[in-house]
Amino acid sequence: MNSPKRNQGMNGIVPQPIRYDGAGGIDTGPRDIMRDKENPNMLVPPNTDAGLVPNLKFSFSDTPMTLNHGGWSRKITARELPIATTLAGVNMSLTPGGVRELHWHQQAEWSYMLLGRARITAIDQDGRSFIADVGPGDLWYFPPGLPHSIQGLEHCEFLLVFDDGNFSDLHTLSISDWFAHTPKEVLSANFGVPISAFDNIPTEQVYIYQDNVPGPLESVNMQSPYGTIPISFKYQLLAQTPIKTPGGSVRIVDSRNFPISQKIAAALVEVEPGAMRELHWHPNNDEWQYYLAGQGRMTVVLGDGNARTFDYRAGDVGYVPFATGHYIQNTGTESLWFLEVFKSNLFEDVSLNQLMALTPQELVKGNLHVGPELIHALRKEKWPVVKYPGFSYYPR
Ligand code: MN
Numbered sequence: 001m002n003s004p005k006r007n008q009g010m011n012g013i014v015p016q017p018i019r020y021d022g023a024g025g026i027d028t029g030p031r032d033i034m035r036d037k038e039n040p041n042m043l044v045p046p047n048t049d050a051g052l053v054p055n056l057k058f059s060f061s062d063t064p065m066t067l068n069h070g071g072w073s074r075k076i077t078a079r080e081l082p083i084a085t086t087l088a089g090v091n092m093s094l095t096p097g098g099v100r101e102l103h104w105h106q107q108a109e110w111s112y113m114l115l116g117r118a119r120i121t122a123i124d125q126d127g128r129s130f131i132a133d134v135g136p137g138d139l140w141y142f143p144p145g146l147p148h149s150i151q152g153l154e155h156c157e158f159l160l161v162f163d164d165g166n167f168s169d170l171h172t173l174s175i176s177d178w179f180a181h182t183p184k185e186v187l188s189a190n191f192g193v194p195i196s197a198f199d200n201i202p203t204e205q206v207y208i209y210q211d212n213v214p215g216p217l218e219s220v221n222m223q224s225p226y227g228t229i230p231i232s233f234k235y236q237l238l239a240q241t242p243i244k245t246p247g248g249s250v251r252i253v254d255s256r257n258f259p260i261s262q263k264i265a266a267a268l269v270e271v272e273p274g275a276m277r278e279l280h281w282h283p284n285n286d287e288w289q290y291y292l293a294g295q296g297r298m299t300v301v302l303g304d305g306n307a308r309t310f311d312y313r314a315g316d317v318g319y320v321p322f323a324t325g326h327y328i329q330n331t332g333t334e335s336l337w338f339l340e341v342f343k344s345n346l347f348e349d350v351s352l353n354q355l356m357a358l359t360p361q362e363l364v365k366g367n368l369h370v371g372p373e374l375i376h377a378l379r380k381e382k383w384p385v386v387k388y389p390g391f392s393y394y395p396r
């Protein structure tokens with residue numbers, strides 16, 4: 001006979017809502033076993049979970065694709081994940097030559113290139129031009145209101161993040177939409193060419209379209225008499241030397257090293273098997289997460305006795321309300337990679353370990369009823385990711 005513990009997620013065994021201490025009971029009714037297997041901490045929550053915590057997880061696999069000739073997109077906004085009011089995310093792919101048309105919007109746009117290569121173009125308000133090719137691990141940032149385009153140089157995929165949870169990438173200001181809703185006499189007068197020049201313009205917003213793969217950067221003639229933009233819209237995040245700690249690595253990107261990125265800050269975090277993103281919180285804003293690879297679980301403690309644990313895997317979005325305590329454990333056998341993104345010009349976090357190390361020892365001892373064993377292990381230096389031999393989480 002299988003013990004309840006053995007029933008909690010081994011391959012080939014149907015997981016049951018039974019805790020290791022025997023609490024719960026079997027579920028023989030209507031159920032989605034694949035989803036239960038993906039959410040072991042929902043089926044059997046840790047007994048420290050309690051209270052009312054809103055949903056903090058949404059998978060891009062639960063969102064509808066917008067399919068176009070030239071690529072696809074899907075989004076997670078406050079409509080899908082109501083608590084996510086600060087940021088919205090769009091997952092987009094372009095074919096070789098596929099174009100996200102010239103457009104602009106009131107929101108800042110921050111992007112992480114997931115795979116493949118693309119070409120991005122923009123100009124600023126002073127007529128200074130920008131063009132760059134981006135590849136895996138590269139970022140771009142377009143300030144609010146500035147026009148830009150994206151074109152696949154090969155099959156590519158990227159994550160776009162906007163500083164408004166209610167944003168929709170389908171409702172932006174686009175060049176085709178403006179043309180379609182301007183009388184041709186006006187277009188003729190504006191550009192100084194006959195009306196017939198506009199015989200074949202699109203009759204509605206194009207959004208994404210298929211075109212030919214462009215030539216090398218050097219072949220593109222877009223020299224501006226006003227020069228190029230003074231602060232780059234591109235940043236190579238993977239080229240940055242990471243902060244390395246036992247258990248993983250962190251790369252932080254914000255307005256200090258990517259000066260144009262005034263409204264969005266981020267960290268790319270790697271958590272090795274058995275390691276965890278330490279207990280911490282952020283003193284500036286909510287955290288919007290995107291899981292890139294691997295699998296993990298996060299517990300968020302909202303205070304007043306409310307705590308809940310969620311399981312995440314590649315393609316999921318997570319969310320953490322401003323200032324609430326949380327940690328993320330790798331529950332798999334490969335490295336867990338994710339992005340922490342903030343509507344802020346700075347990445348900021350507070351480490352629980354560092355806080356306690358920099359507080360008078362007697363205060364910590366009296367508060368938590370702990371002894372020298374813990375007090376002497378506290379660390380004044382911040383380690384965003386931790387791993388201690390013999391004290392790690394491993395998959396059941
Ligand atoms: Mn855009």
Ligand code: MN
Pocket residue numbers: 280281282287320326340
């Ligand atoms: Mn965090």
